[in-house]
Amino acid sequence: MSGTDIAFFLLALAAIAGGVTMLQLTNVVHMVIALVMTFLGIAGLYVLLSAEFVAVVQVLIYSGAITIIMLFAIMLTRHHTDERERQTTGGVWHKAVAALSVIAFGLAVYFGIRQLDFGADGSALAGDNARAIGKSLYSYYTIPFEIVSVILLVALIGAIVLAKKDGKGAEDE
Amino acid sequence: MMEQWLESTPSWSNIALFFGLGALLLAVVLAFVTYGILAERKVMGFMQGRIGPNQVGGRFGLLQTVADVLKLLLKEDTIPKAADRPLYVLAPIIAFVPSFMVLAVLPFTDAFRFADIGVGLLYYIAVSGLTTVGVVAGGWASNNKYALLGGMRAAAQMISYEIPLVMSALGVVLLAGSMNLVDIVAAQKDVWFIFAQPLAFLIFLIAAVAELNRTPFDLPEAESELVAGFHVEYSGFRWAFFMLAEYVYLFAMAALVTILFLGGWHPVAFLGWIPGAVWFALKFCAVVFVLIWFRATFPRVRADQLMEFAWKVLLPLSLVNIVLTAVVKAWFF
Numbered sequence: 065m066s067g068t069d070i071a072f073f074l075l076a077l078a079a080i081a082g083g084v085t086m087l088q089l090t091n092v093v094h095m096v097i098a099l100v101m102t103f104l105g106i107a108g109l110y111v112l113l114s115a116e117f118v119a120v121v122q123v124l125i126y127s128g129a130i131t132i133i134m135l136f137a138i139m140l141t142r143h144h145t146d147e148r149e150r151q152t153t154g155g156v157w158h159k160a161v162a163a164l165s166v167i168a169f170g171l172a173v174y175f176g177i178r179q180l181d182f183g184a185d186g187s188a189l190a191g192d193n194a195r196a197i198g199k200s201l202y203s204y205y206t207i208p209f210e211i212v213s214v215i216l217l218v219a220l221i222g223a224i225v226l227a228k229k230d231g232k233g234a235e236d237e
Numbered sequence: 238m239m240e241q242w243l244e245s246t247p248s249w250s251n252i253a254l255f256f257g258l259g260a261l262l263l264a265v266v267l268a269f270v271t272y273g274i275l276a277e278r279k280v281m282g283f284m285q286g287r288i289g290p291n292q293v294g295g296r297f298g299l300l301q302t303v304a305d306v307l308k309l310l311l312k313e314d315t316i317p318k319a320a321d322r323p324l325y326v327l328a329p330i331i332a333f334v335p336s337f338m339v340l341a342v343l344p345f346t347d348a349f350r351f352a353d354i355g356v357g358l359l360y361y362i363a364v365s366g367l368t369t370v371g372v373v374a375g376g377w378a379s380n381n382k383y384a385l386l387g388g389m390r391a392a393a394q395m396i397s398y399e400i401p402l403v404m405s406a407l408g409v410v411l412l413a414g415s416m417n418l419v420d421i422v423a424a425q426k427d428v429w430f431i432f433a434q435p436l437a438f439l440i441f442l443i444a445a446v447a448e449l450n451r452t453p454f455d456l457p458e459a460e461s462e463l464v465a466g467f468h469v470e471y472s473g474f475r476w477a478f479f480m481l482a483e484y485v486y487l488f489a490m491a492a493l494v495t496i497l498f499l500g501g502w503h504p505v506a507f508l509g510w511i512p513g514a515v516w517f518a519l520k521f522c523a524v525v526f527v528l529i530w531f532r533a534t535f536p537r538v539r540a541d542q543l544m545e546f547a548w549k550v551l552l553p554l555s556l557v558n559i560v561l562t563a564v565v566k567a568w569f570f
Contacts, residue, residue, distance in 0.1 A: 120359045128366030132392045
């Protein structure tokens, strides 16, 4: 077992533990903090794959910006903090079917990726990640890149329009 | 020298070596925090016609911070009854760990540097953003309206000012052709980027002050309106952790400004016989002094002014700077 394997297992454990903790917790703010752990674990996995640019962007966008926005939204809205007893819904059959489908999904993914060939090892790109990504993005994928930016712009304008309408409606009431 | 060590095969002696070097950096940072706080109080005292600390540790109050820290460590650790206990305990740690993680990528001199990664600048910005999570969580977990307001302000401010911070640094990245901080310093061998990128330097400095939550942008901890902001319920060593994070960021940000705009360890003209470490320290101290100067002389801005300034002034200016830099680089280089 090499050091990479140990690092992989620790990071994967952190990511999965974050996810499981998030599902187990009842408080929304705690859930977001657990989610940060998952994001950081995944970022670590990207580093192991020598995709440091993707890892850093993952931390910047997901663990930083998106988490903060989520916390902001949670704190600004009213939510029930009373710790109610968690009740599971559905009968035995319901749960059995759910468990079976989870196992089936796991098996499908396992057999799907077991024989997968990702082509050449990406470690040659290590160290000059950002340059390689930029070059292929602007040489071969210019149109998808532009379309993505237009979609983002549309989303931005849409958000402004929605927020504006809401404000006017509130004033009328 | 350190590059050879970084590339050598891992072994136990290697681990011991890097542990020792890390401990050395820790000692440097803690010494800076100790005397940076004292320098801040002294400089602000002189600017306001006072003397500043002059009792503990001789005429210059050299042991004042040490005494303060000892007092903080001995203080009772209070956790409010209505606070969200696990998050309240966790928040100072989340706020403080990233502040030390960012130090890994800063190249102090040619020989004394740690991680040499291709996305160093982006790493700094990304990891320092994690502190905001701790600040917001701490403000929320305290279950106090002032703390919550402070935490919300911190989140809004840090997200808003991160954008001009990155955008202004992009001009430097364009000129250096790399996000690796070592390469950025190497690109400034002849001309420092403060001369090539004066507009970017101004925007970066302003955004850096805002990211550090210092006056005139210290709204998250505005004592006259929020009691103390996000850490109002904290006391003792937990509060000390928040303060430590703040001053380690002061160290890191001053070092980053030195690296990005002031040429890192490169000497001035013919004074090359002075070692790079001294040059770095001199430039670093100048940046820290300017930050203290800001704190002592500027009034605090209002929350709406703060937001408008980031989005309506700094962001357009930094975009203009990027376009100008790209045009200059395309035509003249």
